[in-house]
Amino acid sequence: MRKVTVTLLIMASFAMGGCYEDTDITLHDPGVYRGTTDPLLAKQANPEQQAKLAARFLEGQSDR
Amino acid sequence: MARMKFLCDAERCIECNGCVTACKNEHEVPWGVNRRRVVTLDDGVPGEKSISVACMHCSDAPCAAVCPVDCFYTTDDGIVLHDKDLCIGCGYCFYACPFGAPQYPQKEAFGVRGKMDKCTFCAGGPEEDGSQAEFEKYGRNRISEGKLPLCAEMCSTKALLGGDGDMVADIYRERVLKRSSRPQTWGWGVAYKADS
């Protein structure tokens, strides 16, 4: 009888494990990139390149 | 610093698939992989709306967060790219992405995944800009040439806009103001409970 009760209690506690709900916000920081460097990164940081792209946007996508 | 974004103006999208095809054309994307798709809601009934969806280049990209081999990186202006040489085709980024952007070219009949492929904002990948290697793996790199994604540049009705988020917002804001005499901007009825 005792064994049954203990077994049932253990099973119940495992089942209860699934009832857990964490209401706190968790932030995940992704891992650091491990691939080869893209030459584009340096280019995009260049303000001249950004200006070029902005001009291109106005040329083609404004409601002219 | 600009933040590169796409916006599809659902009031103008007519589901012409011009964006889908422009992308296929520019990057020679194989059959079965669609970096960009048009999603239509309420097809065939009043209220039908279409919107073109590809990678949204999220600021906090879930694909990058879950990748077990960390093959993702983001440019300063927000373009999310990845390294296919590192990719193991596990599919977790597909799990994570709310938009279904990651695609896997089908290698065999039983759906064994190849390397993940997705919209690159026409910015290629971690190879020499404009090189043959970059073209074969990631498609064209228009950004490095000072051009913007071809899908947005070729949209038949200028519904799809792609560029600096501020500039995109300016265009869209102008349109909303112009349309203000007719409250048919998507969601207006829900937000303001206007009679249609």
Added chain:
Amino acid sequence: MKLTKKRDLSPDGTTVPLKGILGSAIDRRTFLRRTSLAVGGGAVAGALQPVMMRRAEAAAGAAGGETEIRKSVCTHCSVGCGVVAEVQNGVWTGQEPDFDSPFNLGGHCAKGASVREHGHGERRLKHPMKLSGGKWKQVSWDEAINEIGDKVLDIRKRSGPDSVYWLGSAKFNNEQAYLFRKFAGLWGTNNVDHQARICHSTTVAGVANTWGYGAMTNSYNDMHNSKAMFFIGSNAAEAHPVAMQHILKGKENGAKMIVVDPRFTRTAAHADQFMRIRPGTDVPLIWGMLYHIFENGWEDKEYIRQRVFGLDEIRKEVAKWTPDEVERVSGVPGDQVKLAAQTMAENRPGTIVWCMGGTQHTIGNNNTRAYCVLQLALGNVGVSGGGANIFRGHDNVQGATDLGILSHTLPGYYGLAEGSWAHWARVWGVDFDWLKGRFDTGYMDTKTGDEDGAMGIPFANPMNSAGIPVSRWIDGVLEDSRNIDQRDNLKAMFFWGHAPNSQTRGPEMKKALETLELVVVVDPYPTHTAVMPDRQEGMYLLPAATQFETYGSVTASNRSFQWRDKLIEPLFEALPDHTIMYKMAKKLGFADELFKNIQVNSADEPLIEDILREINRGMWTIGYTGQSPERLKLQLLNKHTFNTTTLLAEGGPCDGEYYGLPWPCWGTPEMKHPGTPILYDTSKSVADGGLNFRARFGVEFEGKNLLAEDSYSVGAEIQDGYPEFSADMLKQLGWWKDLTAEEKAAAEGKNWKTDLSGGIQRVAIAHGCAPFGNAKARAIVWTFPDRVPIHREPLYTSRRDLVEKYPTYEDRKSHYRLPTRYASIQAQDKTSEYPLILTSGRLVEYEGGGDETRSNPWLAELQQEMFAEIHPGDANDTGIRDGDWIWLEGAEGAKVKVRAQITERVGRGVVFMPFHFAGWYEGKDLLDKYPEGAAPYVRGEAANQAFTYGYDSVTQMQETKCTLCKISAA
């Protein structure tokens, strides 16, 4: 897993220690609980592809090499989107948006965005092929031309020149189109036609007979200025996607959008008002709207007094169309019709747009005239933002129509009368009697009527009578030869840039293709013609080059010309159409006459610029005279200087010109007319692009004045109506002295259409007058079967209760050389066996017969199976579920096997099929019958196979928008 949890935040933002039963590291279950699984989207669908497709090989961009930029125009529809190509080492490696083009501003639909695939051409027809023993054998060009030529000349000797049918193309450029019509004329037959017949022929006939020209009056760009836009039978979102850019801009400028269609189309999804109409009931709906307009006095009375003739007869007919009757016949509720009428009346200028939904009927000419009358009543014609904006189909169907690839006219709509032939003989520099001798006029004396098959009417002169139209070519082959108005049946047929699956009556077509002695396909792709018939010999496939592999001019729907540069050399063994025409003409013995004033280089290629100059010298009727190669090339270089709404160049090298020099571009190129952007617009002088309605139908009718009253274009020295200009009229007005000596010599005894110097036109315009006169538009056409447009039920109608009140025409013994049935077909009640209405239409991914677009993997992937749209109610009634294979049987027993797409887009009782598929026959995939490597990626049943008999009473347009069918699970 690389993901490490760095910190935990409580709702107020402070960090708290991690809680959890199972430990500190984030576990898979929690991650999954917090993540939303991707919805819909690509990878899953990609993995579920049932069809294994081999990976389309990437065209490796030629490494290195200068990148040249070349410009062309998309070949898929009449919007005329600019295409910019990056070419390296002769390989088309990139496609860029043409931001400078005022038509598309860089935009493309799926088809336009895919045109670079023409440079890959994997499934192109690569070599001349000959059918031998039921198999395709590769032959050389010389062999093919020789054998075809011999056979054709033999048929000419046995049966006469009218036994050879020259079916041309809306995808020719202007120069090729003109050359083709001239070719048929010098061969000696009027059995020449092209896609316009089955597309907008009723438009051209109805509209031209209303106010003078049968073309789009305004432009796509001009729709920015509309206050109301009425679409009837037009699905612009799928058929003219880039036009939607302008339409939606107009909508954003405040225009109200009304769409009338049997389906809730993608265009209707953007509309303010949608009216679901029973297919074939356009006239009741339009008259129903006019009922309210007249009842409330909303018509523009002053405009009508000045510029419209015969509206009172229309009023009488309209009075019969009460709201109840309109609803009974068309199914549209009365309040919707009234709202539409009110919207059009209160929001002017309004424009009307129609396409195949309105034109493809036995009463197509009634429909198109009704649309015009509506606009005339509202005073909407000849104003910016108004007009009849007819969206044409293929990229150069406007040009091909204008240049006369039609069985009932010559280039420029001159008609087939003796005077017209004389005019063109002069332009071509050929002897008129020689030309006359090319025709088989002798047959009229030798052919006898027989007791059983007598036509009972005199036989028609083959030179001056309309030839067989493309919609009826199968009857030209199969009909008893005693009943045809020419010596013999058709024995040979050239499908030159025209697919067969856009014509109806599939089983009979198959038989006709098997009966012909010779079938020649000239096309970049094999087309359905190559595989449909079961033949062993007598068929040739000649590879034509696409428009990207040659150069020339093309006319968009708004009448604007654009110049195309050559992007790449023809692929494989393909040749440009005009080169093939030279080779053919040389073999058939009239190359010298055909190319009298046209240079031909050592590669047998005629000079395009010379052909355009010849066109400029002859096409006075519609003003194809001012658009010289030089002016067009200059505009190509300066597209960005044109305003995107008015199409006017403001400054720059083309200052003052309209984009494309829209015809009529009057006079010689030296006169530098700017083109006419909006037809019949009296607010500008004719010299600046203004115009008025044409005086084409006489000066009076039944005692009433046909000329305009108190309405004239700005600056006109005759401030009233006036007839068309002739030499005599100039003399009467005292303006003859304004002609130069040279012009006087040429213009003596001629009129504005036949004066080759252009002097009459120049002087008329100098005095502010339109060369073609100034008259009223007429709401009634007394030369048509129905003087006033009325409603007639379709031949295969679902409403037997309406047949008595609205019957179709009587059978005709001979129309366009063939007996044509109407009443005898409508008398049969097919509704018990075929209870559903069948209609057809377009998809955005494909164009026309579809072989070209279905051979493009980027497009083919988007629409992989032929289907029919079925309403859930009808599907449930027949036990069909979404995605099932079904047999769809047309009212004459033709069957097609398609997928069922259950959708509420179609109304209950209506079934829709797209017509672009081909390559199957009655459920069998004909893949094996294509030449090796030239089958499209996607094949399917041809919808028109199931469609039935039914032809317009004026133009023989086929009735492909309303017939009957039944469906059953396969």
